[in-house]
Amino acid sequence: MITPLQNNRHTSAAGTQQADDAVVASVRNLQKSFGDVIVLRDVNLDLYAGENLVILGRSGTGKSVLIKCMVGLIKPDAGSINILGYDVLKLNQDELNEMRLQVGFSFQGSALYDSMTVRQNLEFPLQRNLGIFDQTELNERVVNALEDVGLESAIDKMPSELSGGMKKRVGIARTLILNPKIMLYDEPTAGLDPITSIEINDLIVKVRDKYKTASIIITHDISSARHTADRVIALVGGYNKQEGTFDEIKQTTDPELQPFFNY
Amino acid sequence: MKIRNFLIRIADIYRFVARAVRETILPPYEWKETLHQCFVVGNRSLFLIAFTSFLAGVVFTRQSRPSLASFGAESWLPSLVSQAVIRSLGPLITGLICAGKLGSNIGAELGSMRVSEQIDAMEVSGTRPFSYLVVSRVTATTLMLPLLVVFADAMALLGSYLTVNTINSTGFMLYFNDVSVSVTYVDIFSSIIKAGFFGFAIGIVGCYAGYHAERGTTGVGRAANTAVVASMILIFIVDLLSLQFINLFRR
Numbered sequence: 001m002i003t004p005l006q007n008n009r010h011t012s013a014a015g016t017q018q019a020d021d022a023v024v025a026s027v028r029n030l031q032k033s034f035g036d037v038i039v040l041r042d043v044n045l046d047l048y049a050g051e052n053l054v055i056l057g058r059s060g061t062g063k064s065v066l067i068k069c070m071v072g073l074i075k076p077d078a079g080s081i082n083i084l085g086y087d088v089l090k091l092n093q094d095e096l097n098e099m100r101l102q103v104g105f106s107f108q109g110s111a112l113y114d115s116m117t118v119r120q121n122l123e124f125p126l127q128r129n130l131g132i133f134d135q136t137e138l139n140e141r142v143v144n145a146l147e148d149v150g151l152e153s154a155i156d157k158m159p160s161e162l163s164g165g166m167k168k169r170v171g172i173a174r175t176l177i178l179n180p181k182i183m184l185y186d187e188p189t190a191g192l193d194p195i196t197s198i199e200i201n202d203l204i205v206k207v208r209d210k211y212k213t214a215s216i217i218i219t220h221d222i223s224s225a226r227h228t229a230d231r232v233i234a235l236v237g238g239y240n241k242q243e244g245t246f247d248e249i250k251q252t253t254d255p256e257l258q259p260f261f262n263y
Numbered sequence: 264m265k266i267r268n269f270l271i272r273i274a275d276i277y278r279f280v281a282r283a284v285r286e287t288i289l290p291p292y293e294w295k296e297t298l299h300q301c302f303v304v305g306n307r308s309l310f311l312i313a314f315t316s317f318l319a320g321v322v323f324t325r326q327s328r329p330s331l332a333s334f335g336a337e338s339w340l341p342s343l344v345s346q347a348v349i350r351s352l353g354p355l356i357t358g359l360i361c362a363g364k365l366g367s368n369i370g371a372e373l374g375s376m377r378v379s380e381q382i383d384a385m386e387v388s389g390t391r392p393f394s395y396l397v398v399s400r401v402t403a404t405t406l407m408l409p410l411l412v413v414f415a416d417a418m419a420l421l422g423s424y425l426t427v428n429t430i431n432s433t434g435f436m437l438y439f440n441d442v443s444v445s446v447t448y449v450d451i452f453s454s455i456i457k458a459g460f461f462g463f464a465i466g467i468v469g470c471y472a473g474y475h476a477e478r479g480t481t482g483v484g485r486a487a488n489t490a491v492v493a494s495m496i497l498i499f500i501v502d503l504l505s506l507q508f509i510n511l512f513r514r
């Protein structure tokens with residue numbers, strides 16, 4: 001269940017120290033390479049309770065790798081990761097599952113289970129994690145989660161019958177159904193038209209306001225960043241290069257970052 | 264470097280198999296999904312196995328008859344055919360058909376789930392995909408192959424009987440009396456146990472290939488392909504080993 005956090009200020013956190021804001025996730029000195037390709041050189045970040053943190057970066061800078069490290073899908077070469085008090089790199093399988101229950105992960109490609117209907121997709125984590133098999137309770141929770149993303153009508157469809165934007169939203173609903181304390185969105189608006197993108201952005205903001213969830217939103221879509229961000233971190237060349245509010249980052253003179261804002 | 268990669272791969276396979284065995288034995292059990300997979304296994308291969316083993320029975324009988332007849336030993340046909348079918352032909356046909364049909368299916372299914380990050384999605388939502396996907400499938404193939412082999416044996420013998428019957432109108436009772444005299448319990452049980460190993464090989468190879476599919480659509484194709492080829496090779500190896508082992512009991 002979502003516990004109300006002491007502080008749910010959504011104004012710009014600006015990356016400066018805020019003694020009253022609880023850190024719910026932190027990454028220190030994270031390094032990861034694949035073979036000879038160094039992807040993350042030294043990444044540091046903190047996620048505060050109830051904030052939307054946007055991670056901005058070019059394609060291939062390791063944004064997906066970064067959040068996959070955070071949930072233990074990829075093992076980093078060095079560094080440390082702390083999520084809700086769990087030292088992610090030192091957990092055994094049971095502890096890892098316990099941590100993952102509190103973290104929602106929305107995949108870049110939605111990753112809906114394509115042999116199951118939308119309803120079964122949403123029931124799956126409820127049955128296997130919470131052991132809920134009572135049909136009326138399952139139904140209620142599934143309908144609620146789909147209402148949150150505005151897709152009650154798609155409940156008995158197969159994923160192959162959905163558009164890209166609908167898949168994204170079902171994917172988000174499937175993670176929201178477990179009431180995560182932290183949400184990780186990987187490119188929530190990539191490949192979507194502007195109107196659908198705005199719907200997704202609104203949804204992300206709504207999740208923060210309604211459930212007080214802290215979120216990391218990975219994107220290279222600048223309008224999505226502006227719409228959803230309380231704070232932005234720019235990932236360049238394997239480092240967390242800049243940090244600040246959207247407007248602060250926008251003033252950047254960094255040649256790697258500037259093209260983002262010349263849209 | 265090559266050797267090192269090879270050894271790493273071997274260690275990886277060993278860990279995979281050990282994990283599959285461990286998670287099969289220890290709770291929580293995947294009753295529902297395993298039952299479903301058993302149904303899928305049977306449903307996918309039953310007709311094909313019935314058809315091929317029936318034909319194999321017919322062909323084997325027609326081809327053995329002339330050589331037996333030239334020794335004047337035509338009456339031995341039922342014992343020869345039934346021993347060949349139960350000891351070797353039935354399990355082998357079932358094994359190879361299932362390797363092709365189930366191996367490619369499992370490899371491609373898990374492979375595409377891996378590539379489209381569905382397995383990762385299960386992993387990060389803490390829903391234990393390994394036991395849901397791998398344990399259920401390996402258990403299903405291991406349990407179902409023996410059943411399918413019994414069925415294949417029956418179909419092959421039926422094909423053989425009908426062939427003999429049309430040639431010299433041997434009666435049903437006479438034919439199967441010959442069969443029951445020449446086939447021993449060792450034959451039957453060893454072939455059923457062997458089939459269990461075939462099933463395990465098909466399931467574990469298909470799951471391993473799918474679970475470790477490389478990114479991209481070519482990865483899915485390669486996983487399906489590897490699953491079929493590797494499980495076919497394994498089936499012949501298991502067949503040979505089990506022959507050596509069973510011969511200890513026959514003496």
Ligand SMILES: Nc1ncnc2c1ncn2[C@@H]1O[C@H](COP(=O)(O)OP(=O)(O)OP(=O)(O)O)[C@@H](O)[C@H]1O
Binds near residue numbers: 057058060064220
């Ligand atoms: N499992 C892997 N094996 C090998 N290389 C990988 C793997 N995962 C990622 N990479 C490499 O790491 C780099 C970063 O990949 P990543 O997917 O994190 O990029 P990204 O920032 O998310 O890009 P995009 O915006 O396109 O999603 C890429 O060069 C990619 O080829």
Ligand SMILES: [Mg+2]
Binds near residue numbers: 064186187
């Ligand atoms: Mg990515």
